[in-house]
Amino acid sequence: xxxxxxxxxxxxxxxxxxxxxxxxxxxxxxxxxxxxxxxxxxxxxxxxxxxxxxxxxxxxxxxxxxxxxxxxxxxxxxxxxxxxxxxxxxxxxxxxxxxxxxxxxxxxxxxxxxxxxxxxxxxxxxxxxxxxxxxxxxxxxxxxxxxxxxxxxxxxxxxxxxxxxxxxxxxxxxxxxxxxxxxxxxxxxxxxxxxxxxxxxxxxxxxxxxxxxxxxxxxxxxxxxxxxxxxxxxxxxxxxxxxxxxxxxxxxxxxxxxxxxxxxxxxxxxxxxxxxxxxxxxxxxxxxxxxxxxxxxxxxxxxxxxxxxxxxxxxxxxxxx
Amino acid sequence: xxxxxxxxxxxxxxxxxxxxxxxxxxxxxxxxxxxxxxxxxxxxxxxxxxxxxxxxxxxxxxxxxxxxxxxxxxxxxxxxxxxxxxxxxxxxxxxxxxxxxxxxxxxxxxxxxxxxxxxxxxxxxxxxxxxxxxxxxxxxxxxxxxxxxxxxxxxxxxxxxxxxxxxxxxxxxxxxxxxxxxxxxxxxxxxxxxxxxxxxxxxxxxxxxxxxxxxxxxxxxxxxxxxxxxxxxxxxxxxxxxxxxxxxxxxxxxxxxxxxxxxxxxxxxxxxxxxxxxxxxxxxxxxxxxxxxxxxxxxxxxxxxxxxxxxxxxxxxxxxxxxxxxxxxxxxxxxxxxxxxxxxxxxxxxxxxxxxxxxxxxxxxxxxxxxxxxxxxx
Numbered sequence: 001x002x003x004x005x006x007x008x009x010x011x012x013x014x015x016x017x018x019x020x021x022x023x024x025x026x027x028x029x030x031x032x033x034x035x036x037x038x039x040x041x042x043x044x045x046x047x048x049x050x051x052x053x054x055x056x057x058x059x060x061x062x063x064x065x066x067x068x069x070x071x072x073x074x075x076x077x078x079x080x081x082x083x084x085x086x087x088x089x090x091x092x093x094x095x096x097x098x099x100x101x102x103x104x105x106x107x108x109x110x111x112x113x114x115x116x117x118x119x120x121x122x123x124x125x126x127x128x129x130x131x132x133x134x135x136x137x138x139x140x141x142x143x144x145x146x147x148x149x150x151x152x153x154x155x156x157x158x159x160x161x162x163x164x165x166x167x168x169x170x171x172x173x174x175x176x177x178x179x180x181x182x183x184x185x186x187x188x189x190x191x192x193x194x195x196x197x198x199x200x201x202x203x204x205x206x207x208x209x210x211x212x213x214x215x216x217x218x219x220x221x222x223x224x225x226x227x228x229x230x231x232x233x234x235x236x237x238x239x240x241x242x243x244x245x246x247x248x249x250x251x252x253x254x255x256x257x258x259x260x261x262x263x264x265x266x267x268x269x270x271x272x273x274x275x276x277x278x279x280x281x282x283x284x285x286x287x288x289x290x291x292x293x294x295x296x297x298x299x300x301x302x303x304x305x306x307x308x309x310x311x312x313x314x315x316x317x318x319x320x321x
Numbered sequence: 322x323x324x325x326x327x328x329x330x331x332x333x334x335x336x337x338x339x340x341x342x343x344x345x346x347x348x349x350x351x352x353x354x355x356x357x358x359x360x361x362x363x364x365x366x367x368x369x370x371x372x373x374x375x376x377x378x379x380x381x382x383x384x385x386x387x388x389x390x391x392x393x394x395x396x397x398x399x400x401x402x403x404x405x406x407x408x409x410x411x412x413x414x415x416x417x418x419x420x421x422x423x424x425x426x427x428x429x430x431x432x433x434x435x436x437x438x439x440x441x442x443x444x445x446x447x448x449x450x451x452x453x454x455x456x457x458x459x460x461x462x463x464x465x466x467x468x469x470x471x472x473x474x475x476x477x478x479x480x481x482x483x484x485x486x487x488x489x490x491x492x493x494x495x496x497x498x499x500x501x502x503x504x505x506x507x508x509x510x511x512x513x514x515x516x517x518x519x520x521x522x523x524x525x526x527x528x529x530x531x532x533x534x535x536x537x538x539x540x541x542x543x544x545x546x547x548x549x550x551x552x553x554x555x556x557x558x559x560x561x562x563x564x565x566x567x568x569x570x571x572x573x574x575x576x577x578x579x580x581x582x583x584x585x586x587x588x589x590x591x592x593x594x595x596x597x598x599x600x601x602x603x604x605x606x607x608x609x610x611x612x613x614x615x616x617x618x619x620x621x622x623x624x625x626x627x628x629x630x631x632x633x634x635x636x637x638x639x640x641x642x643x644x645x646x647x648x649x650x651x652x653x654x655x656x657x658x659x660x661x662x663x664x665x666x667x668x669x670x671x672x673x674x675x676x677x678x679x680x681x682x683x684x685x686x687x688x689x690x691x692x693x694x695x696x697x698x699x
């Protein structure tokens with residue numbers, strides 16, 4: 001896999017004075033992969049991105065992005081990647097087409113090539129009708145699509161997106177992710193940070209950052225299996241609260257929580273299966289029961305990871321593949 | 322397929338500069354500040370806040386009651402600068418000044434005509450209200466000119482070669498009517514170009530920091546020099562348009578002469594502008610936010626270019642510390658070279674020290690600013 005990877009990071013560390021923002025992070029990102037980088041605010045996501053795009057010099061460790069070492073050749077990195085920053089992405093006082101023209105020019109595109117690429121991007125982002133619209137008057141979701149479009153105008157092999165959907169409504173977020181998947185299908189590697197856990201499901205692999213350390217890295221379903229080994233069940237029915245109180249006391253029952261009108265139940269899979277839970281609740285007086293097995297959410301994973309790493313010293317290391 | 326580095330450089334600078342032009346076009350404040358304000362200020366300075374005397378009330382105390390004394394008082398009251406305020410008692414001048422009946426009183430003592438007739442110097446006094454020193458100065462200057470003309474008239478009438486009573490100040494040589502517009506245009510050009518360039522560049526670059534777009538630019542292959550050039554070129558153009566406006570309006574409305582080479586004016590203007598743009602760049606690199614950049618930009622351009630440039634106060638009249646300080650104010654060199662070229666028709670041989678001084682300032686400030694302007698957050 002070495003040499004094949006789009007991004008290779010070994011022991012990447014960044015200190016600000018006595019504070020270590022990113023602490024010995026090691027991972028690879030494969031070509032054409034959507035790689036999600038998750039963590040709370042201040043966990044070190046943006047600092048990692050800024051080192052990977054050649055904006056910030058690492059204190060130690062190495063990172064090779066698109067074949068260029070970020071410490072030795074930041075300019076080489078800059079011309080082969082696209083970047084959509086968290087704070088700014090477009091000039092709001094300019095029309096859509098002028099934003100594209102500017103970002104194209106910044107990457108050395110001009111003339112016919114620039115026009116062709118701008119048209120392609122307008123097509124890709126569904127903004128062909130908004131060519132002359134002043135960017136600031138577009139809704140946030142459309143603006144983010146345009147920002148992504150201008151970040152890939154010069155056909156970078158890797159695009160870095162720092163919290164691209166912050167403050168964007170759920171429908172627009174879905175549209176935005178469709179665009180990201182289209183890009184990845186076309187062979188572009190996507191490195192994206194987010195703190196929307198539902199979005200992380202779209203990523204092929206996810207890295208979880210806690211306090212500057214990468215504590216877990218795997219596909220979403222593998223993370224769920226490893227970090228939340230319980231069986232998770234969704235229970236609906238009548239007279240649930242009474243039945244739940246008795247059920248909670250049984251051995252092997254890890255959690256019983258209200259979930260909408262029903263219950264969310266987590267049990268030890270060695271002791272309980274779906275029908276066992278149903279029978280136990282029926283004995284407790286519940287009626288009209290429906291019990292369905294479900295996957296744990298990434299939120300469950302996140303809470304488990306943060307809970308575990310908060311309690312012990314870096315137990316997640318061995319989980320990093 | 323891959324274009325040459327020089328072409329890439331050109332494309333990037335062009336993209337930066339074009340974007341800046343669009344920003345300027347979108348923002349009416351910039352246009353007003355850069356193009357309307359100079360004309361308005363020039364008109365205000367030319368007409369309104371004119372230092373020229375215009376119908377200053379002049380009291381006359383004629384104690385000689387002779388033909389000669391009447392001719393002298395007539396010479397004053399018929400000039401367009403003075404208006405007759407009626408007879409005044411010289412001993413009660415204070416009251417006249419306090420009540421603002423007159424700003425100056427011409428006193429012609431008894432025996433004036435006899436002195437002249439004897440071929441002696443005819444003595445008359447002018448009492449001037451000194452409360453406003455600028456006006457007082459102008460009254461004196463104008464009075465000198467009128468007295469000189471009257472002396473020559475009397476002398477030629479008498480057929481004698483009269484020695485001039487009073488000396489005419491040297492600076493009126495190039496502005497014989499002492500019109501302030503002529504004197505003000507070079508100063509005003511420096512002043513407006515300084516404010517426009519420093520303020521606008523400081524604002525636009527600080528704006529990129531504030532918006533976060535600077536980081537986006539740093540993450541792209543656009544280099545430091547490309548950002549600086551792309552940002553500064555449009556404002557260099559704008560500054561030159563300002564210069565052109567001020568000179569053309571000055572020439573057409575106020576008859577300010579253009580005696581020297583317009584190319585030399587342009588060249589001096591470019592050197593000056595580069596320095597001012599560099600100053601704006603430096604401020605924005607240090608301040609990184611628009612509020613601070615506005616204040617620092619306005620203060621560092623407006624005050625020195627107005628007070629230390631020789632625009633209002635001659636540099637030779639300043640106390641030594643200010644005179645030394647004015648040495649690092651590029652506006653003084655521009656004001657001097659514009660006056661030399663426009664009013665006197667001097668060429669390169671007269672203004673090269675000014676050009677060298679402006680070039681040194683420009684190179685130093687652009688160098689310092691670019692050095693402090695780091696693309697990588699270390």
